[in-house]
Amino acid sequence: MSEPVSSNPSAGDVDPVLRLEGLRKSYQIGTPLETEVLHGVGFTLRRGEFAALVGPSGSGKTTLLNLIGLLDAPTGGELFLQGTPTRALEDAERTALRGRAIGFVFQFHHLIQAFPVLDNVLMPALVQGVRRSRELEAQGLALLDAVGLAAHAHKRPNELSGGQQQRVAIARALLTRPPLVLADEPTGNLDTHSADDVFALLRRFNHAFGCAVLVVTHDPRLAQRCDRILNLVDGMIVRDQPVAPGSAPEPAQQPAAT
Amino acid sequence: MELSWRIAYNFLRDGRAQTLLIIVGVAVGAAVIVFITALVDGLQGNIVQRTLGTQAHIVVSSPDLLPLAQAVPPGTVDLRSTDARPQRLRSINNWPGVLGVLQQLDGVTAASPVVTGPAFAQRGAAVRAVAVIGIVPQRYVQVIPVNQDMVQGRFNVGASQILVGNRLAQDLGLRVGDKLRVQGASGGSQVFDVAGVFSLGVRDLDQRYVYMGLKPAQALLGLPGGVTEIDLTVRHIFRAEAIAERINRLTGLKSESWMTTNGQLLNALKSQTLSSALIRFFVALSVAFGIASVLAVSVVQRTREIGILRAMGATRGRILAVFLYEGAAVGFAGSVLGAAAGAGMVWVFNTYGPALFYVPVAFSLVIEAVVLATLAGIAAAALPAMRAAGLDPVVAIRYV
Numbered sequence: 001m002s003e004p005v006s007s008n009p010s011a012g013d014v015d016p017v018l019r020l021e022g023l024r025k026s027y028q029i030g031t032p033l034e035t036e037v038l039h040g041v042g043f044t045l046r047r048g049e050f051a052a053l054v055g056p057s058g059s060g061k062t063t064l065l066n067l068i069g070l071l072d073a074p075t076g077g078e079l080f081l082q083g084t085p086t087r088a089l090e091d092a093e094r095t096a097l098r099g100r101a102i103g104f105v106f107q108f109h110h111l112i113q114a115f116p117v118l119d120n121v122l123m124p125a126l127v128q129g130v131r132r133s134r135e136l137e138a139q140g141l142a143l144l145d146a147v148g149l150a151a152h153a154h155k156r157p158n159e160l161s162g163g164q165q166q167r168v169a170i171a172r173a174l175l176t177r178p179p180l181v182l183a184d185e186p187t188g189n190l191d192t193h194s195a196d197d198v199f200a201l202l203r204r205f206n207h208a209f210g211c212a213v214l215v216v217t218h219d220p221r222l223a224q225r226c227d228r229i230l231n232l233v234d235g236m237i238v239r240d241q242p243v244a245p246g247s248a249p250e251p252a253q254q255p256a257a258t
Numbered sequence: 259m260e261l262s263w264r265i266a267y268n269f270l271r272d273g274r275a276q277t278l279l280i281i282v283g284v285a286v287g288a289a290v291i292v293f294i295t296a297l298v299d300g301l302q303g304n305i306v307q308r309t310l311g312t313q314a315h316i317v318v319s320s321p322d323l324l325p326l327a328q329a330v331p332p333g334t335v336d337l338r339s340t341d342a343r344p345q346r347l348r349s350i351n352n353w354p355g356v357l358g359v360l361q362q363l364d365g366v367t368a369a370s371p372v373v374t375g376p377a378f379a380q381r382g383a384a385v386r387a388v389a390v391i392g393i394v395p396q397r398y399v400q401v402i403p404v405n406q407d408m409v410q411g412r413f414n415v416g417a418s419q420i421l422v423g424n425r426l427a428q429d430l431g432l433r434v435g436d437k438l439r440v441q442g443a444s445g446g447s448q449v450f451d452v453a454g455v456f457s458l459g460v461r462d463l464d465q466r467y468v469y470m471g472l473k474p475a476q477a478l479l480g481l482p483g484g485v486t487e488i489d490l491t492v493r494h495i496f497r498a499e500a501i502a503e504r505i506n507r508l509t510g511l512k513s514e515s516w517m518t519t520n521g522q523l524l525n526a527l528k529s530q531t532l533s534s535a536l537i538r539f540f541v542a543l544s545v546a547f548g549i550a551s552v553l554a555v556s557v558v559q560r561t562r563e564i565g566i567l568r569a570m571g572a573t574r575g576r577i578l579a580v581f582l583y584e585g586a587a588v589g590f591a592g593s594v595l596g597a598a599a600g601a602g603m604v605w606v607f608n609t610y611g612p613a614l615f616y617v618p619v620a621f622s623l624v625i626e627a628v629v630l631a632t633l634a635g636i637a638a639a640a641l642p643a644m645r646a647a648g649l650d651p652v653v654a655i656r657y658v
Contacts, residue, residue, distance in 0.1 A: 062656075066652045069569065071568075071569060071651045071652045071655070072650075072652045091574070092573060092574075095568070095571055095572070095573050095574075096571060096573075098569065098571055099570055099571015099572075100571065104566075104569050104570070106566075106655065110562060110563075110565075110566045110655070112268075112563050112566060112567075113272060113563075114265075114268035114269050114271065114272035114563070115268055123567070123570055124570040124571065126261050127261065127567060127570045127571050127572040127576065128570075128571050
């Protein structure tokens with residue numbers, strides 16, 4: 001699983017994966033009434049960076065994540081994904097870029113129950129028009145192997161536990177090797193043990209593939225294990241600080257390294 | 259396999275009970291449509307066949323005689339009252355030539371010259387009014403298969419052999435081999451041998467028809483060498499009217515199709531066709547609504563999965579295709595089952611039913627039902643599919 005991409009976050013800042021400039025989002029609530037949720041959010045996420053986005057509920061975390069994930073369009077400011085300005089993109093272009101550049105991990109794992117585990121992992125590639133081939137299947141199986149679920153490749157998602165399903169979702173998010181992975185409360189629905197597993201997996205893939213990871217979490221324990229913590233309060237980043245190395249001990253139970 | 263189709267298939271398989279129910283619903287509709295259509299077509303075919311068993315598809319005869327009034331110069335108001343002229347029996351001018359032309363006509367499969375007119379049949383003191391029909395036997399049977407309706411004797415007409423209907427035979431106490439005197443309206447008469455007795459199954463005809471050779475009939479009716487009409491068989495019976503009109507334009511002769519002479523029957527058939535079309539339409543409509551409502555529910559159930567697919571880069575077009583495929587698949591599967599069931603019902607009807615007539619199931623009807631149901635499925639899926647494609651991924655993903 002060696003990748004040419006450097007896993008060192010401080011290497012070459014020429015081409016940040018994500019750059020936000022004065023990003024604003026307001027919603028229309030009734031004809032003359034508008035409510036602004038994000039009041040000019042700006043930060044940069046470099047390759048291989050592993051950042052946590054924390055903040056109280058109602059602070060706009062979900063809205064911000066939707067914008068970054070190109071699921072929604074901002075009403076002000078600009079969002080650069082790998083240097084490409086995205087605000088003016090048409091739905092079709094936005095969809096294509098989203099499929100290419102972003103991997104999603106959701107709180108409720110969101111696997112498609114109608115398909116077996118392996119098909120779920122392959123889905124991002126298939127949806128983007130890649131033909132199902134032995135190579136693609138091998139790639140999917142390797143990822144499932146990396147998350148320790150190769151034996152379950154042909155089961156239905158609902159035959160797996162919550163933690164296992166979330167690991168499948170992580171494998172799915174990484175299939176197309178996106179430069180950016182967005183995780184929305186990936187451990188919010190799991191017990192501590194599973195949560196640690198899932199988090200460690202994200203961390204490992206972050207090292208292995210050099211993808212930038214942005215994790216939204218409520219769990220300060222997990223946030224402390226990221227490289228950097230972005231604190232969003234009332235639609236503004238109020239604090240953006242690196243985590244001192246060694247401030248949080250790695251959990252003892254780590255899946256076998258590749 | 260195309261991905262959209264695979265997603266559609268897996269969604270359908272995943273919602274097992276729901277899918278099964280709607281397929282059964284479509285199947286019931288398709289079965290009803292196939293059964294009713296086959297039944298009505300069979301019934302109509304049977305009625306038409308019976309009707310045309312005793313009459314020619316087209317009868318060509320001399321044009322009606324017009325009143326012998328001098329034509330008035332144009333611009334003059336004509337105040338004269340003219341009576342219609344009595345139509346005396348007369349031959350078609352140059353009938354062998356006309357026969358040759360009609361035989362070559364597109365869509366005409368057989369032509370038979372006939373001389374027919376009124377006469378009296380006399381045996382002892384009993385006299386009956388009859389219709390003398392002079393025929394060329396080998397030609398005539400291609401128009402009306404009298405040879406298949408013989409109940410006694412043989413189908414044999416000639417210089418002195420005649421065929422009589424079974425009613426007339428009963429009235430006059432005739433048997434095969436008996437003699438019968440036939441007297442024409444113009445006074446000539448001849449004694450014939452009864453060679454056979456037929457039954458066309460129509461009381462009036464069996465009481466009045468007397469078949470004989472062309473020559474003796476011409477002599478009896480005072481039309482030596484002439485024929486009063488030419489009977490035609492056409493390939494497609496419902497084209498008869500159009501062909502009759504063409505003959506009229508071509509030759510100037512009076513040309514009547516069975517469709518004109520059986521206007522009432524045709525009317526009944528038409529209203530029957532219309533009512534069965536209405537039944538089919540409304541059954542198809544309710545099936546389409548069924549598909550639409552089930553798919554609408556399915557879109558709601560799949561909202562989150564649609565959101566995930568969109569997040570992974572699936573286009574609106576792909577989501578649209580998934581649900582259109584679902585509609586098509588449900589329509590196709592249901593109608594294949596339903597058409598089989600409908601054909602089965604027809605078989606049961608043919609085997610255990612009243613057995614008044616046989617109902618065939620045309621293969622084209624089955625194909626038609628399947629194609630129509632599949633198209634209806636796609637049409638029914640259009641609205642739910644557009645709804646699915648229009649879902650906002652942000653909303654869809656967080657839908658619980």
